[in-house]
Amino acid sequence: MSQTIEPTSSDTIQQLNEDEVQAVDRLRQAHSDLKSQLGRVIVGQKETIDLLLISLFARRHALLMGVPGLAKTLLVSKLAETMCLDFSRIQFTPDLMPMDITGTDILQDGGDGKREFHFVKGPVFANIILADEINRAPPKTQAAMLEAMQEQRITVVGKTFELPSPFMVLATQNPVEQEGTYPLPEAQLDRFMTLIELDYPSEQEEIQIARSTTGNTIPTLDQVINAEQILAHQQLVRRIPVPDHIYVEAAKLVRRTRPQKGDAPDWMLPLVSWGAGPRAVQDLILGAKSRAALEGSYMVRSEDVLAVAKAVLSHRIVTTFAAQAEGMRAGDIIERLISEL
Missing domain, CATH: 3.40.50.300 (P-loop containing nucleotide triphosphate hydrolases)
Known part of the structure:
Protein backbone atom coordinates (compact mmCIF):
# COMPACT_ATOMS: atom_id res chain seq x y z
CA MET A 1 0.00 0.00 0.00
CA THR A 213 39.20 21.28 24.32
CA THR A 214 41.73 22.02 27.05
CA GLY A 215 41.24 18.83 29.03
CA ASN A 216 41.53 15.21 28.01
CA THR A 217 41.56 13.92 24.44
CA ILE A 218 38.61 14.42 22.10
CA PRO A 219 36.13 11.53 22.44
CA THR A 220 35.81 8.90 19.74
CA LEU A 221 32.42 9.11 18.04
CA ASP A 222 30.10 6.20 17.30
CA GLN A 223 29.62 5.15 13.69
CA VAL A 224 26.03 5.98 12.80
CA ILE A 225 25.92 5.09 9.12
CA ASN A 226 28.12 3.33 6.56
CA ALA A 227 29.00 3.94 2.92
CA GLU A 228 26.41 1.52 1.54
CA GLN A 229 23.62 3.19 3.51
CA ILE A 230 24.77 6.65 2.39
CA LEU A 231 24.62 5.61 -1.26
CA ALA A 232 21.10 4.24 -0.75
CA HIS A 233 20.00 7.47 0.93
CA GLN A 234 21.53 9.55 -1.87
CA GLN A 235 19.42 7.62 -4.36
CA LEU A 236 16.37 8.09 -2.13
CA VAL A 237 16.88 11.88 -2.09
CA ARG A 238 16.65 11.93 -5.89
CA ARG A 239 13.20 10.28 -5.66
CA ILE A 240 11.68 12.79 -3.22
CA PRO A 241 8.61 14.26 -5.00
CA VAL A 242 8.64 17.93 -6.00
CA PRO A 243 5.34 19.72 -6.70
CA ASP A 244 5.23 21.72 -9.94
CA HIS A 245 4.92 25.06 -8.18
CA ILE A 246 8.22 24.43 -6.34
CA TYR A 247 10.07 24.20 -9.66
CA VAL A 248 8.48 27.50 -10.66
CA GLU A 249 9.44 29.18 -7.37
CA ALA A 250 13.05 27.98 -7.62
CA ALA A 251 13.42 29.17 -11.21
CA LYS A 252 11.88 32.57 -10.44
CA LEU A 253 14.19 33.08 -7.45
CA VAL A 254 17.30 32.33 -9.51
CA ARG A 255 16.13 34.54 -12.37
CA ARG A 256 15.68 37.44 -9.96
CA THR A 257 19.46 37.38 -9.35
CA ARG A 258 20.15 38.28 -13.02
CA PRO A 259 20.11 42.06 -13.58
CA GLN A 260 21.17 41.68 -17.21
CA LYS A 261 17.93 39.84 -18.06
CA GLY A 262 15.49 42.29 -16.53
CA ASP A 263 14.08 39.90 -13.92
CA ALA A 264 15.90 41.48 -10.97
CA PRO A 265 14.23 44.13 -8.78
CA ASP A 266 15.30 47.73 -9.39
CA TRP A 267 17.18 48.08 -6.09
CA MET A 268 19.51 45.24 -7.09
CA LEU A 269 20.61 46.62 -10.46
CA PRO A 270 23.53 48.73 -9.16
CA LEU A 271 24.63 45.99 -6.74
CA VAL A 272 25.00 42.89 -8.93
CA SER A 273 26.90 42.63 -12.22
CA TRP A 274 26.20 38.94 -12.88
CA GLY A 275 23.61 36.51 -11.57
CA ALA A 276 23.33 32.78 -10.98
CA GLY A 277 23.21 30.28 -13.85
CA PRO A 278 20.96 27.28 -14.56
CA ARG A 279 23.04 25.00 -12.30
CA ALA A 280 21.76 27.08 -9.38
CA VAL A 281 18.18 25.95 -10.09
CA GLN A 282 19.31 22.33 -10.15
CA ASP A 283 21.14 22.71 -6.84
CA LEU A 284 18.20 24.54 -5.26
CA ILE A 285 15.92 21.63 -6.07
CA LEU A 286 18.46 19.00 -5.01
CA GLY A 287 19.21 20.87 -1.79
CA ALA A 288 15.50 21.18 -1.06
CA LYS A 289 15.00 17.46 -1.72
CA SER A 290 17.86 16.57 0.60
CA ARG A 291 16.61 18.86 3.36
CA ALA A 292 13.07 17.53 3.06
CA ALA A 293 14.29 13.94 3.40
CA LEU A 294 16.55 14.75 6.35
CA GLU A 295 13.65 16.49 8.08
CA GLY A 296 11.41 13.46 7.49
CA SER A 297 9.16 15.10 4.90
CA TYR A 298 7.78 12.97 2.06
CA MET A 299 7.75 15.82 -0.46
CA VAL A 300 9.58 19.11 -1.02
CA ARG A 301 8.01 22.23 0.51
CA SER A 302 8.62 25.93 -0.15
CA GLU A 303 10.41 26.27 3.18
CA ASP A 304 12.95 23.66 2.04
CA VAL A 305 13.88 25.81 -0.96
CA LEU A 306 14.12 28.98 1.11
CA ALA A 307 16.21 27.25 3.80
CA VAL A 308 18.98 26.37 1.33
CA ALA A 309 18.66 29.41 -0.97
CA LYS A 310 21.33 31.58 0.65
CA ALA A 311 23.92 28.81 0.79
CA VAL A 312 23.21 27.79 -2.82
CA LEU A 313 23.07 31.27 -4.39
CA SER A 314 25.41 33.60 -2.50
CA HIS A 315 28.62 32.39 -4.19
CA ARG A 316 27.00 32.44 -7.63
CA ILE A 317 26.39 36.16 -7.96
CA VAL A 318 29.05 38.77 -8.68
CA THR A 319 28.65 42.01 -6.75
CA THR A 320 29.66 45.39 -8.17
CA PHE A 321 32.18 47.84 -6.77
CA ALA A 322 29.24 49.96 -5.54
CA ALA A 323 27.96 47.04 -3.45
CA GLN A 324 31.41 46.39 -2.01
CA ALA A 325 31.80 50.08 -1.19
CA GLU A 326 28.53 49.96 0.74
CA GLY A 327 29.61 46.82 2.60
CA MET A 328 26.85 44.83 0.90
CA ARG A 329 27.78 41.15 0.61
CA ALA A 330 26.27 38.62 -1.75
CA GLY A 331 24.60 36.84 1.16
CA ASP A 332 22.90 40.08 2.23
CA ILE A 333 21.47 40.51 -1.28
CA ILE A 334 20.12 36.96 -1.33
CA GLU A 335 18.55 37.43 2.11
CA ARG A 336 16.73 40.55 0.88
CA LEU A 337 15.53 38.74 -2.25
CA ILE A 338 14.15 35.94 -0.07
CA SER A 339 12.43 38.39 2.28
CA GLU A 340 10.58 39.94 -0.66
CA LEU A 341 9.05 36.65 -1.85
Whole structure:
Protein backbone atom coordinates (compact mmCIF):
# COMPACT_ATOMS: atom_id res chain seq x y z
CA MET A 1 0.00 0.00 0.00
CA SER A 2 1.41 3.39 -0.97
CA GLN A 3 1.67 6.40 1.32
CA THR A 4 -1.11 8.83 0.43
CA ILE A 5 -0.08 12.46 0.01
CA GLU A 6 -2.60 14.90 -1.40
CA PRO A 7 -1.07 17.18 -4.04
CA THR A 8 -2.30 20.73 -4.55
CA SER A 9 -4.90 21.33 -7.22
CA SER A 10 -2.31 22.53 -9.76
CA ASP A 11 0.30 19.84 -9.06
CA THR A 12 0.60 16.25 -10.17
CA ILE A 13 3.50 14.47 -8.49
CA GLN A 14 4.78 10.94 -8.15
CA GLN A 15 4.07 9.56 -4.68
CA LEU A 16 6.55 7.64 -2.53
CA ASN A 17 5.73 4.00 -1.99
CA GLU A 18 5.65 2.39 1.45
CA ASP A 19 9.30 1.22 1.34
CA GLU A 20 10.48 4.69 0.35
CA VAL A 21 8.45 6.29 3.13
CA GLN A 22 10.13 3.98 5.64
CA ALA A 23 13.51 4.85 4.13
CA VAL A 24 12.80 8.56 4.66
CA ASP A 25 11.99 7.82 8.29
CA ARG A 26 15.30 5.97 8.68
CA LEU A 27 17.16 8.88 7.10
CA ARG A 28 15.49 11.32 9.49
CA GLN A 29 16.62 9.18 12.43
CA ALA A 30 20.14 8.94 11.02
CA HIS A 31 20.18 12.72 10.64
CA SER A 32 19.25 13.12 14.30
CA ASP A 33 21.88 10.58 15.40
CA LEU A 34 24.61 12.24 13.32
CA LYS A 35 23.90 15.65 14.82
CA SER A 36 23.87 14.13 18.30
CA GLN A 37 27.27 12.50 17.77
CA LEU A 38 28.86 15.58 16.23
CA GLY A 39 27.48 17.69 19.08
CA ARG A 40 29.77 15.77 21.45
CA VAL A 41 32.84 17.46 19.95
CA ILE A 42 31.51 20.41 17.92
CA VAL A 43 30.09 23.29 19.95
CA GLY A 44 27.34 25.19 18.12
CA GLN A 45 27.57 25.27 14.30
CA LYS A 46 24.19 23.50 14.00
CA GLU A 47 23.32 25.23 10.73
CA THR A 48 26.76 24.36 9.35
CA ILE A 49 26.27 20.68 10.19
CA ASP A 50 22.81 20.69 8.58
CA LEU A 51 24.15 22.24 5.36
CA LEU A 52 27.04 19.77 5.23
CA LEU A 53 24.64 16.85 5.53
CA ILE A 54 22.29 18.37 2.96
CA SER A 55 25.19 18.65 0.50
CA LEU A 56 26.40 15.12 1.22
CA PHE A 57 23.05 13.40 0.70
CA ALA A 58 22.41 15.53 -2.39
CA ARG A 59 25.68 14.06 -3.75
CA ARG A 60 27.23 17.51 -4.08
CA HIS A 61 30.27 19.42 -2.80
CA ALA A 62 30.52 22.36 -0.38
CA LEU A 63 32.75 25.38 0.13
CA LEU A 64 33.46 26.39 3.73
CA MET A 65 34.31 30.02 4.43
CA GLY A 66 35.54 31.12 7.82
CA VAL A 67 38.44 32.56 9.75
CA PRO A 68 41.01 30.20 11.32
CA GLY A 69 40.10 28.41 14.54
CA LEU A 70 36.43 27.64 13.85
CA ALA A 71 36.98 23.85 13.86
CA LYS A 72 36.50 23.36 10.12
CA THR A 73 39.04 20.53 9.92
CA LEU A 74 37.77 18.91 13.11
CA LEU A 75 34.18 19.06 11.90
CA VAL A 76 34.94 17.41 8.56
CA SER A 77 37.13 14.69 10.06
CA LYS A 78 34.55 13.84 12.72
CA LEU A 79 31.80 13.82 10.09
CA ALA A 80 33.74 11.13 8.23
CA GLU A 81 34.28 9.25 11.50
CA THR A 82 30.56 9.05 12.28
CA MET A 83 29.95 7.67 8.79
CA CYS A 84 32.68 5.04 8.66
CA LEU A 85 34.22 6.77 5.64
CA ASP A 86 37.80 7.35 4.53
CA PHE A 87 38.91 10.92 5.19
CA SER A 88 41.77 12.77 3.54
CA ARG A 89 43.04 16.30 4.14
CA ILE A 90 44.95 18.16 1.44
CA GLN A 91 46.72 21.36 2.47
CA PHE A 92 46.80 23.56 -0.63
CA THR A 93 49.99 25.61 -0.99
CA PRO A 94 51.52 27.61 -3.87
CA ASP A 95 53.96 24.78 -4.66
CA LEU A 96 51.33 22.01 -4.71
CA MET A 97 51.28 20.13 -8.04
CA PRO A 98 48.38 18.17 -9.59
CA MET A 99 50.18 14.86 -9.08
CA ASP A 100 50.40 15.63 -5.35
CA ILE A 101 46.61 15.32 -5.34
CA THR A 102 45.88 12.65 -7.91
CA GLY A 103 48.94 10.43 -7.53
CA THR A 104 51.55 9.47 -10.10
CA ASP A 105 53.35 6.59 -11.79
CA ILE A 106 56.61 5.53 -10.18
CA LEU A 107 59.22 3.13 -11.54
CA GLN A 108 59.52 -0.08 -9.52
CA ASP A 109 61.22 -3.43 -9.91
CA GLY A 110 58.80 -5.96 -11.37
CA GLY A 111 60.49 -8.97 -9.76
CA ASP A 112 61.65 -10.52 -13.03
CA GLY A 113 64.53 -8.17 -13.62
CA LYS A 114 62.31 -5.66 -15.44
CA ARG A 115 61.29 -2.26 -14.16
CA GLU A 116 57.68 -1.22 -14.56
CA PHE A 117 55.60 1.83 -13.82
CA HIS A 118 53.08 1.44 -11.00
CA PHE A 119 50.44 4.00 -10.11
CA VAL A 120 50.55 5.27 -6.54
CA LYS A 121 47.23 6.77 -5.49
CA GLY A 122 47.13 10.30 -4.14
CA PRO A 123 45.05 11.67 -1.27
CA VAL A 124 42.07 12.30 -3.56
CA PHE A 125 41.25 8.57 -3.31
CA ALA A 126 39.05 8.91 -0.23
CA ASN A 127 35.34 9.34 0.47
CA ILE A 128 35.52 12.77 2.07
CA ILE A 129 38.24 15.23 1.02
CA LEU A 130 39.06 18.39 2.92
CA ALA A 131 40.70 20.74 0.41
CA ASP A 132 42.15 23.18 2.93
CA GLU A 133 42.62 26.75 1.65
CA ILE A 134 42.02 25.77 -1.95
CA ASN A 135 42.62 29.34 -3.10
CA ARG A 136 46.32 29.11 -2.15
CA ALA A 137 47.17 26.62 -4.92
CA PRO A 138 47.81 27.71 -8.53
CA PRO A 139 45.01 27.31 -11.12
CA LYS A 140 46.48 24.13 -12.65
CA THR A 141 46.27 22.34 -9.30
CA GLN A 142 42.81 23.73 -8.61
CA ALA A 143 41.68 22.41 -12.00
CA ALA A 144 42.88 18.89 -11.13
CA MET A 145 40.81 18.97 -7.95
CA LEU A 146 37.76 20.33 -9.74
CA GLU A 147 37.99 17.64 -12.43
CA ALA A 148 37.84 15.01 -9.72
CA MET A 149 34.81 16.76 -8.20
CA GLN A 150 32.92 16.96 -11.47
CA GLU A 151 33.73 13.59 -13.01
CA GLN A 152 34.46 11.49 -9.88
CA ARG A 153 37.44 10.11 -11.73
CA ILE A 154 40.92 11.29 -12.63
CA THR A 155 43.17 10.86 -15.64
CA VAL A 156 46.91 10.35 -15.14
CA VAL A 157 49.25 9.74 -18.08
CA GLY A 158 46.33 8.72 -20.28
CA LYS A 159 44.89 6.28 -17.74
CA THR A 160 41.53 6.84 -16.06
CA PHE A 161 40.93 5.88 -12.43
CA GLU A 162 37.53 5.86 -10.74
CA LEU A 163 37.26 7.51 -7.34
CA PRO A 164 35.47 5.79 -4.43
CA SER A 165 31.78 6.26 -3.68
CA PRO A 166 30.42 8.14 -1.89
CA PHE A 167 32.72 11.04 -2.78
CA MET A 168 32.51 14.57 -1.42
CA VAL A 169 34.90 17.52 -1.49
CA LEU A 170 34.75 20.13 1.25
CA ALA A 171 36.98 23.04 0.29
CA THR A 172 37.88 25.88 2.63
CA GLN A 173 38.85 29.46 1.92
CA ASN A 174 40.36 31.84 4.42
CA PRO A 175 38.72 35.26 4.02
CA VAL A 176 41.38 37.06 6.08
CA GLU A 177 44.57 36.81 4.01
CA GLN A 178 44.07 37.21 0.26
CA GLU A 179 47.58 38.35 -0.69
CA GLY A 180 49.35 35.77 -2.83
CA THR A 181 46.23 33.65 -3.35
CA TYR A 182 44.49 32.41 -6.49
CA PRO A 183 40.75 33.08 -6.01
CA LEU A 184 38.49 30.52 -7.66
CA PRO A 185 36.86 31.88 -10.83
CA GLU A 186 33.08 32.17 -10.84
CA ALA A 187 32.78 29.21 -13.24
CA GLN A 188 34.62 27.01 -10.73
CA LEU A 189 32.73 28.33 -7.72
CA ASP A 190 29.56 27.27 -9.53
CA ARG A 191 30.65 23.63 -9.14
CA PHE A 192 30.11 23.82 -5.38
CA MET A 193 26.51 23.31 -4.38
CA THR A 194 26.72 25.37 -1.21
CA LEU A 195 28.82 28.13 0.32
CA ILE A 196 28.74 27.58 4.08
CA GLU A 197 29.87 30.62 6.06
CA LEU A 198 31.07 29.93 9.59
CA ASP A 199 30.78 32.75 12.10
CA TYR A 200 32.37 33.30 15.49
CA PRO A 201 30.72 31.38 18.34
CA SER A 202 28.68 33.12 21.00
CA GLU A 203 30.27 33.95 24.37
CA GLN A 204 28.75 30.92 26.07
CA GLU A 205 29.79 28.65 23.21
CA GLU A 206 33.34 30.01 23.36
CA ILE A 207 33.52 29.27 27.07
CA GLN A 208 32.26 25.74 26.40
CA ILE A 209 34.87 25.30 23.65
CA ALA A 210 37.63 26.28 26.07
CA ARG A 211 36.37 23.81 28.68
CA SER A 212 35.97 20.89 26.28
CA THR A 213 39.20 21.28 24.32
CA THR A 214 41.73 22.02 27.05
CA GLY A 215 41.24 18.83 29.03
CA ASN A 216 41.53 15.21 28.01
CA THR A 217 41.56 13.92 24.44
CA ILE A 218 38.61 14.42 22.10
CA PRO A 219 36.13 11.53 22.44
CA THR A 220 35.81 8.90 19.74
CA LEU A 221 32.42 9.11 18.04
CA ASP A 222 30.10 6.20 17.30
CA GLN A 223 29.62 5.15 13.69
CA VAL A 224 26.03 5.98 12.80
CA ILE A 225 25.92 5.09 9.12
CA ASN A 226 28.12 3.33 6.56
CA ALA A 227 29.00 3.94 2.92
CA GLU A 228 26.41 1.52 1.54
CA GLN A 229 23.62 3.19 3.51
CA ILE A 230 24.77 6.65 2.39
CA LEU A 231 24.62 5.61 -1.26
CA ALA A 232 21.10 4.24 -0.75
CA HIS A 233 20.00 7.47 0.93
CA GLN A 234 21.53 9.55 -1.87
CA GLN A 235 19.42 7.62 -4.36
CA LEU A 236 16.37 8.09 -2.13
CA VAL A 237 16.88 11.88 -2.09
CA ARG A 238 16.65 11.93 -5.89
CA ARG A 239 13.20 10.28 -5.66
CA ILE A 240 11.68 12.79 -3.22
CA PRO A 241 8.61 14.26 -5.00
CA VAL A 242 8.64 17.93 -6.00
CA PRO A 243 5.34 19.72 -6.70
CA ASP A 244 5.23 21.72 -9.94
CA HIS A 245 4.92 25.06 -8.18
CA ILE A 246 8.22 24.43 -6.34
CA TYR A 247 10.07 24.20 -9.66
CA VAL A 248 8.48 27.50 -10.66
CA GLU A 249 9.44 29.18 -7.37
CA ALA A 250 13.05 27.98 -7.62
CA ALA A 251 13.42 29.17 -11.21
CA LYS A 252 11.88 32.57 -10.44
CA LEU A 253 14.19 33.08 -7.45
CA VAL A 254 17.30 32.33 -9.51
CA ARG A 255 16.13 34.54 -12.37
CA ARG A 256 15.68 37.44 -9.96
CA THR A 257 19.46 37.38 -9.35
CA ARG A 258 20.15 38.28 -13.02
CA PRO A 259 20.11 42.06 -13.58
CA GLN A 260 21.17 41.68 -17.21
CA LYS A 261 17.93 39.84 -18.06
CA GLY A 262 15.49 42.29 -16.53
CA ASP A 263 14.08 39.90 -13.92
CA ALA A 264 15.90 41.48 -10.97
CA PRO A 265 14.23 44.13 -8.78
CA ASP A 266 15.30 47.73 -9.39
CA TRP A 267 17.18 48.08 -6.09
CA MET A 268 19.51 45.24 -7.09
CA LEU A 269 20.61 46.62 -10.46
CA PRO A 270 23.53 48.73 -9.16
CA LEU A 271 24.63 45.99 -6.74
CA VAL A 272 25.00 42.89 -8.93
CA SER A 273 26.90 42.63 -12.22
CA TRP A 274 26.20 38.94 -12.88
CA GLY A 275 23.61 36.51 -11.57
CA ALA A 276 23.33 32.78 -10.98
CA GLY A 277 23.21 30.28 -13.85
CA PRO A 278 20.96 27.28 -14.56
CA ARG A 279 23.04 25.00 -12.30
CA ALA A 280 21.76 27.08 -9.38
CA VAL A 281 18.18 25.95 -10.09
CA GLN A 282 19.31 22.33 -10.15
CA ASP A 283 21.14 22.71 -6.84
CA LEU A 284 18.20 24.54 -5.26
CA ILE A 285 15.92 21.63 -6.07
CA LEU A 286 18.46 19.00 -5.01
CA GLY A 287 19.21 20.87 -1.79
CA ALA A 288 15.50 21.18 -1.06
CA LYS A 289 15.00 17.46 -1.72
CA SER A 290 17.86 16.57 0.60
CA ARG A 291 16.61 18.86 3.36
CA ALA A 292 13.07 17.53 3.06
CA ALA A 293 14.29 13.94 3.40
CA LEU A 294 16.55 14.75 6.35
CA GLU A 295 13.65 16.49 8.08
CA GLY A 296 11.41 13.46 7.49
CA SER A 297 9.16 15.10 4.90
CA TYR A 298 7.78 12.97 2.06
CA MET A 299 7.75 15.82 -0.46
CA VAL A 300 9.58 19.11 -1.02
CA ARG A 301 8.01 22.23 0.51
CA SER A 302 8.62 25.93 -0.15
CA GLU A 303 10.41 26.27 3.18
CA ASP A 304 12.95 23.66 2.04
CA VAL A 305 13.88 25.81 -0.96
CA LEU A 306 14.12 28.98 1.11
CA ALA A 307 16.21 27.25 3.80
CA VAL A 308 18.98 26.37 1.33
CA ALA A 309 18.66 29.41 -0.97
CA LYS A 310 21.33 31.58 0.65
CA ALA A 311 23.92 28.81 0.79
CA VAL A 312 23.21 27.79 -2.82
CA LEU A 313 23.07 31.27 -4.39
CA SER A 314 25.41 33.60 -2.50
CA HIS A 315 28.62 32.39 -4.19
CA ARG A 316 27.00 32.44 -7.63
CA ILE A 317 26.39 36.16 -7.96
CA VAL A 318 29.05 38.77 -8.68
CA THR A 319 28.65 42.01 -6.75
CA THR A 320 29.66 45.39 -8.17
CA PHE A 321 32.18 47.84 -6.77
CA ALA A 322 29.24 49.96 -5.54
CA ALA A 323 27.96 47.04 -3.45
CA GLN A 324 31.41 46.39 -2.01
CA ALA A 325 31.80 50.08 -1.19
CA GLU A 326 28.53 49.96 0.74
CA GLY A 327 29.61 46.82 2.60
CA MET A 328 26.85 44.83 0.90
CA ARG A 329 27.78 41.15 0.61
CA ALA A 330 26.27 38.62 -1.75
CA GLY A 331 24.60 36.84 1.16
CA ASP A 332 22.90 40.08 2.23
CA ILE A 333 21.47 40.51 -1.28
CA ILE A 334 20.12 36.96 -1.33
CA GLU A 335 18.55 37.43 2.11
CA ARG A 336 16.73 40.55 0.88
CA LEU A 337 15.53 38.74 -2.25
CA ILE A 338 14.15 35.94 -0.07
CA SER A 339 12.43 38.39 2.28
CA GLU A 340 10.58 39.94 -0.66
CA LEU A 341 9.05 36.65 -1.85
